Amino acid sequence: MSEIHITLADGSQRSFARGATATDVAMSIGPRLVKAAVAAEVNGHEADLNVALPDGASVAIITGDSDGGRHVLRHSTSHVMAQAVTQLFPGAKFSIGPAITDGFYYDFELPGAKTFSDDDLVAVDKRMREIIASDQPFVRSEMSIDDALELFADQPYKCEIIERVRALGDAPVDPDDDDVGVDAGEVDPGGTVSVYRNTPEFVDMCRGPHVPSTGKLGHFKLMKVAGAYWRGNEKGPMLQRIYGTAWDSRAALDEHLHRLVEAEKRDHRRLAVELDLLSFPNELGGGLAVWHPKGAIVRKQMEDYSRQRHQDGGYQFVYTPHLANGKLFETSGHLAWYKDGMYPPMEMDNGTYYLKPMNCPMHCLIFRSRQRSYRELPLRLFELGTVYRYERAGTLHGLMRIRGFTQDDSHIYCTEDQLQDEIASLLDFVLSVLRAFGFTDFTAYLSTRDAKKSVGSDEIWDKATEALREALVRHGLPFKVKPGDAAFYGPKIDIDVKDAIGRSWQLSTIQCDFTLPERFDLEYVGADNARHQPIMLHRALFGSIERFMGVLIEHFAGAFPAWLAPVQARILPVATAHEAYAQTTADALRAAGFRVDVVEANDQLGKRIRSAKLDKLPYVLVVGDDDVANHTLGVNPRGGEVERNVPVDDFVARLGEDVDAGVVLA
RNA sequence: GCCCAGAUAGCUCAGUCGGUAGAGCAUUUCACUCGUAAUGAAAAGGUCGAGAGUUCGAUUCUCUCUCUGGGCUCCA
Incomplete structure (x- = not known):
């Protein structure tokens, strides 16, 4: 045949x-x-x-233009990068070089503990292009583990990977297991090792597949150098990682780089300065922000809306102090689990005090302040509670990861019977509030116990986890499980939202907690006149006001909808003669409840319009002779066409509709 | 906390091979009074992130610290 x-x-x-x-x-x-x-x-x-x-x-x-194809291109490009680095830095050890979203990376250990500089990156890029131009073949071969160990004798990281896979034997590989997942992509656990050879000198261990030859590659760009721990272990050696991006065509690469530029334009740290919303003064210390008047207006709108929704939702508002005696956090367990993440203690004559990293212990004290009846449950305590966490220096990131922040925090105490309904209605509440801010695409995650980082019995954890899972199923919200991602006191549901350019942000969280009620000896008197322990839910919708603000800025690219915009309309008199009318009109709009300012005719109209547009205002209103005569406005809406001779009353109605449309009480 | 890169005017940045700094925008003033994205002129604005060291002299070189950016790790 x-x-x-x-x-x-x-x-x-x-x-x-x-x-x-x-x-x-x-x-x-x-x-x-x-x-x-x-x-x-x-x-x-x-x-x-x-x-x-x-x-x-x-x-x-x-x-190459498919997801799988790009993956192959990126993985092959990472091999080319490894070859370039080993040529340029003889003696370099290389560890792993996988394809990742939009690109690839490879981790190296350079001889003499050398680190990469930006100049090195240029040299690596140049050598990679030479390798690609020479159209080297990717030649696959398979060998025994012993032969592979000999072949990679001078590559300790490769040997470690081989040894680990050998130790696993024929055991099935779980790609979700962090301990083996990375290696599983490199070696076939079936007893043989596959390698790809480009030149007599350069060979890398790899499961493949690869492009037939390096000539297929070329639309790549090396992005940055970074340190990365070997096997992600903080205690282990720090390797040098080079990140790159690779695509199937020049156009696709350019488009990707363009997307990055566009995303950068939405960066909340940049827009916060440009729009005068808030700042991070060095004098304050890292990870602490001050809100300027314009940012404060947006924040107040967010808070007012949140308070209104919570009031409507049967929550009771409470206030608690920013610091507390350390004994409180011993009781709660936070000192035992998160001391490193708390600001250091203040030794006082009557005890040791800490800034609060969480509001929950204090809410528990409110619950415990008097005897509670089952008739009060579910008891929903709500606070915009400001907390302080000493996030490690390298982890701070604008508003997204900050050391002082305010949670829209609530703790709900309920009976076991009420738990399901409470969680289910909470899911409705969460999504409804998020929708009001313009988010429509949600992903839920159920985080389960990590036995090494948790307290409480298996029975309690199972019960709590099932309650959350059941509520998600009942609600019909699709969810994924994050094994071992729970807080130390209980499992949780996290809600991620997708923003206007498709990035995901984790915002809301609903956490089930049997532990704190126990630690605080919380109880209520049931219908049976006996004492029972309530179940506690922790939940935040925004997560933190700061982080949510950061996400909103990036989601809207600074162009807030009318109900949130710091200035909703700016009136520009064409000439000084129209200023009195501009002021009168501004007063009328303010009287109608709108946020309006006037910029006098000291600069040319065109310049003032440009400036207002750069401030991303919803409306720019121009008033001249015609408008003074007819009680009208020239309306220049954000993203729309200029309209002339609009009666002031019509505009008032229109702006009112815009504002109302922004707060959909879904 | 770890690796790399940074910190110069309110913002964006240039510059000084070691001799205390400059542009554009923003601000203020003057002129212009203009109908939908940058009028012109002038002024003012900086102990060049902080401290120490080397030096006759440091914004520039070295070290430490603080803060920032990109990653890693972490994220109650």
């Missing part, structure tokens, strides 16, 4: 000479496909284009 039969992706069958490869299959379809092909899927498994196909195989060609 000299022919083999191949089934293509569309279901059709073709015959090829024995020994035919996926490249031959692609060639039989068309030359453009050959050019675009980077790998193949053979019987459901990714494979190199140039391996001989078995008879009867199902073959799909993977092209």
